[in-house]
Amino acid sequence: MEFKVEAHRIMSISLGKIYNSRIQRGGIKLHKNLLVSLVLRSARQVYLNDYYQSVCLNAQQHWGTHEEVMDSDQPQSASEPAGYTATTPAAPAATAVSEPGLPAENTPPELTIDVESFTESHAAAPTEEEEEAAEADCTDSKEDKSSGSDCRRQRPSELKGDDAAPASSPTAIPMAEHLVPDNQIGPEGEEAKPPQDEGGCGEADAVGGGDGDSVTETQLDNQLGASCSRKRRSSEKAPPPESPVKKTKRALSSTPTGEEEMDTANVSSLITIFGSSFSGLLSKDSTQAEAEAEDSERDSGAAQICCDQILKNLNPWTTAIVAF
Amino acid sequence: MAGVGGGNDLQWCFAQVKGAIDEDVAEADIISTVEFNYSGDLLATGDKGGRVVIFQREQESKNHPHSRGEYNVYSTFQSHEPEFDYLKSLEIEEKINKIRWLPQQNAAHSLLSTNDKTIKLWKISERDKKAEGYNLKEEDGRLRDPFRITSLRVPVLQPMDLMVEASPRRIFANAHTYHINSISVNSDHETYLSADDLRINLWHLEITDRSFNIVDIKPANMEELTEVITAAECHPNQCNVFVYSSSKGTIRLCDMRAAALCDRHTKFFEEPEDPSSRSFFSEIISSISDVKFSHSGRYMMTRDYLSVKVWDLNMENRPVETYQVHEYLRSKLCSLYENDCIFDKFECCWNGTDSAIMTGSYNNFFRMFDRNTRRDITLEASRESSKPRGILKPRKVCTGGKRKKDEISVDSLDFNKKILHTAWHPKENVIAVAATNNLYIFQDKIN
Numbered sequence: 001m002e003f004k005v006e007a008h009r010i011m012s013i014s015l016g017k018i019y020n021s022r023i024q025r026g027g028i029k030l031h032k033n034l035l036v037s038l039v040l041r042s043a044r045q046v047y048l049n050d051y052y053q054s055v056c057l058n059a060q061q062h063w064g065t066h067e068e069v070m071d072s073d074q075p076q077s078a079s080e081p082a083g084y085t086a087t088t089p090a091a092p093a094a095t096a097v098s099e100p101g102l103p104a105e106n107t108p109p110e111l112t113i114d115v116e117s118f119t120e121s122h123a124a125a126p127t128e129e130e131e132e133a134a135e136a137d138c139t140d141s142k143e144d145k146s147s148g149s150d151c152r153r154q155r156p157s158e159l160k161g162d163d164a165a166p167a168s169s170p171t172a173i174p175m176a177e178h179l180v181p182d183n184q185i186g187p188e189g190e191e192a193k194p195p196q197d198e199g200g201c202g203e204a205d206a207v208g209g210g211d212g213d214s215v216t217e218t219q220l221d222n223q224l225g226a227s228c229s230r231k232r233r234s235s236e237k238a239p240p241p242e243s244p245v246k247k248t249k250r251a252l253s254s255t256p257t258g259e260e261e262m263d264t265a266n267v268s269s270l271i272t273i274f275g276s277s278f279s280g281l282l283s284k285d286s287t288q289a290e291a292e293a294e295d296s297e298r299d300s301g302a303a304q305i306c307c308d309q310i311l312k313n314l315n316p317w318t319t320a321i322v323a324f
Numbered sequence: 325m326a327g328v329g330g331g332n333d334l335q336w337c338f339a340q341v342k343g344a345i346d347e348d349v350a351e352a353d354i355i356s357t358v359e360f361n362y363s364g365d366l367l368a369t370g371d372k373g374g375r376v377v378i379f380q381r382e383q384e385s386k387n388h389p390h391s392r393g394e395y396n397v398y399s400t401f402q403s404h405e406p407e408f409d410y411l412k413s414l415e416i417e418e419k420i421n422k423i424r425w426l427p428q429q430n431a432a433h434s435l436l437s438t439n440d441k442t443i444k445l446w447k448i449s450e451r452d453k454k455a456e457g458y459n460l461k462e463e464d465g466r467l468r469d470p471f472r473i474t475s476l477r478v479p480v481l482q483p484m485d486l487m488v489e490a491s492p493r494r495i496f497a498n499a500h501t502y503h504i505n506s507i508s509v510n511s512d513h514e515t516y517l518s519a520d521d522l523r524i525n526l527w528h529l530e531i532t533d534r535s536f537n538i539v540d541i542k543p544a545n546m547e548e549l550t551e552v553i554t555a556a557e558c559h560p561n562q563c564n565v566f567v568y569s570s571s572k573g574t575i576r577l578c579d580m581r582a583a584a585l586c587d588r589h590t591k592f593f594e595e596p597e598d599p600s601s602r603s604f605f606s607e608i609i610s611s612i613s614d615v616k617f618s619h620s621g622r623y624m625m626t627r628d629y630l631s632v633k634v635w636d637l638n639m640e641n642r643p644v645e646t647y648q649v650h651e652y653l654r655s656k657l658c659s660l661y662e663n664d665c666i667f668d669k670f671e672c673c674w675n676g677t678d679s680a681i682m683t684g685s686y687n688n689f690f691r692m693f694d695r696n697t698r699r700d701i702t703l704e705a706s707r708e709s710s711k712p713r714g715i716l717k718p719r720k721v722c723t724g725g726k727r728k729k730d731e732i733s734v735d736s737l738d739f740n741k742k743i744l745h746t747a748w749h750p751k752e753n754v755i756a757v758a759a760t761n762n763l764y765i766f767q768d769k770i771n
Contacts (some may be wrong), residue, residue: 027503029503
């Protein structure tokens with residue numbers, strides 16, 4: 001348990017360092033950031049190992065208590081139903097097809113944007129394995145959408161985590177290719193599309209697990225428990241459509257700490273800022289997107305531009321490295 | 325008292341300190357490199373503000389025949405200015421990363437200084453005479469009216485106050501995409517190499533518009549990047565051999581006769597990792613921050629975060645000697661990671677006879693190791709212990725348990741006072757230690 005706390009703390013610190021390196025004089029220092037990313041990866045592995053173990057061990061107990069948690073969180077989440085409607089098409093069509101999945105679930109835009117921001121277009125390695133694992137898990141979760149899915153959702157990540165651990169070559173992120181065209185269709189995201197949701201969530205798992213580069217996976221994993229639990233809660237009601245950015249902000253502020261023992265709000269904020277900031281590093285368009293993403297109140301139009309801009313820059317970190 | 329560096333009874337005393345005494349240190353004044361020239365008469369320092377200050381040792385005075393001359397400022401010039409890369413919207417720091425002297429070939433002295441992107445060759449020359457009595461111009465430079473000249477005279481050289489001029493003779497630019505971390509002059513005195521995070525280039529000192537790329541470890545897909553080049557040096561005797569160290573703790577020796585592109589190493593030096601000491605930060609602390617050949621060329625020394633290792637070039641699987649610099653920090657790695665100290669790049673140096681090595685630590689401590697006696701000593705560069713000719717007292721860090729008198733506990737160490745750059749006179753026991761913005765010069769006690 002202590003390792004998990006320590007690992008989480010180290011991950012937050014590492015992300016903070018990567019973020020700060022952006023504004024340091026003299027440009028991004030490749031050596032230092034490489035070392036920080038190695039630490040991030042190590043910490044993430046430890047965190048996942050511990051998290052998976054503890055979640056699986058507690059799975060039995062959580063079955064009973066989880067529904068209580070969900071009910072108690074409902075009033076809170078009622079104010080942010082929109083958080084779950086945006087960018088539903090983000091869920092890649094590839095895995096969505098076969099998912100019965102949870103009803104009326106949407107990938108939180110926060111997660112989506114982050115995933116898109118940090119997904120890297122690696123050469124395809126265990127892509128198919130990831131998708132299959134994700135599908136299998138999501139299918140199971142239909143039958144038992146409470147706490148058990150927590151464990152199952154984590155499983156593909158864990159699998160990938162182990163795979164990715166020793167390898168230095170990154171694995172494929174299938175989501176990357178699917179997300180871009182889907183996310184351009186912003187307004188459509190307001191419709192609830194259960195299969196895609198499930199696929200989205202599962203896909204997030206796959207992405208989170210498959211990436212050998214720790215930057216992406218850490219945020220995804222941290223987000224994962226939060227987003228999945230939010231999804232389950234929102235399935236109780238039909239969410240009215242709202243602007244993506246507002247959803248982002250509310251989703252951020254309401255990062256749940258109920259089920260997760262870790263407070264991920266800190267990391268989530270860092271990730272979102274980090275992602276959009278890196279977009280800004282690359283181009284003038286991205287700078288605009290960054291500014292918009294970080295402002296508090298936006299109309300849906302600007303927010304849409306924001307999403308599009310960010311989504312166009314799928315790999316800010318790696319692209320930044322490449323550009324650098 | 326333990327002596328290190330050439331004799332059992334060697335003691336180090338304070339000689340000089342250069343730099344402001346203010347508590348408030350301007351970032352631009354922080355010394356970023358220190359280097360003696362080949363004779364040891366000149367000592368160059370570079371700082372974060374892009375300035376180079378050269379000290380010259382004065383001749384031993386007849387009044388004090390047994391005391392060595394003092395180092396006084398010889399020349400100061402602005403080597404690099406801050407620049408802006410418009411394409412990438414990046415500012416290029418003017419901090420001098422390295423200075424390397426060129427062998428002296430005439431009355432002038434030459435050195436190479438580099439920042440992150442550009443290397444410059446500076447010629448430092450003295451002028452102590454000026455010509456007077458020109459025909460076509462007055463002494464103040466005004467042109468004389470040709471019609472007024474009625475007779476011719478021969479200009480005469482008159483003595484003047486010594487003036488030391490530094491002029492940039494060559495500028496080697498636009499060859500590095502990443503940050504330059506090392507330059508090294510080859511033993512052929514014609515070429516030198518420059519290394520950045522992913523590439524090493526070979527230059528000719530006379531040619532600025534071309535360089536040869538001899539090492540390129542940039543992967544085709546940058547996302548597969550796992551290690552970077554951290555330091556590189558030419559062999560002191562064999563002009564075809566050079567080494568470069570990596571962030572993974574490995575050193576590669578390359579022979580330029582083997583191929584034009586030395587991507588395949590000739591020798592690969594790596595010590596197997598001790599699995600029992602793995603932690604989150606194992607990779608960071610194994611990253612090599614400096615590599616230096618011994619003067620003989622038989623050995624090389626590498627500095628990683630916690631230790632200094634001496635390698636025999638003939639044995640690749642492990643170093644022949646390992647010295648722990650500040651092992652007490654191993655349990656503090658997490659805090660050092662948080663405050664960024666774990667990324668500090670310490671340098672190391674040999675003495676003239678290769679019998680001793682020196683490197684820096686925190687709290688303005690620096691460490692010396694005698695390779696023959698296996699004794700080590702920790703000394704401090706501070707104003708308090710800097711009485712003229714005062715003998716430096718060995719310091720000790722208390723790692724646990726009861727703190728003895730005069731010991732300092734690990735938690736009391738000041739991690740903002742770090743000694744990253746040190747230099748040892750090539751022939752004598754005189755050392756230069758850079759402590760933030762101050763340069764300390766210590767020498768052995770003359771009986």
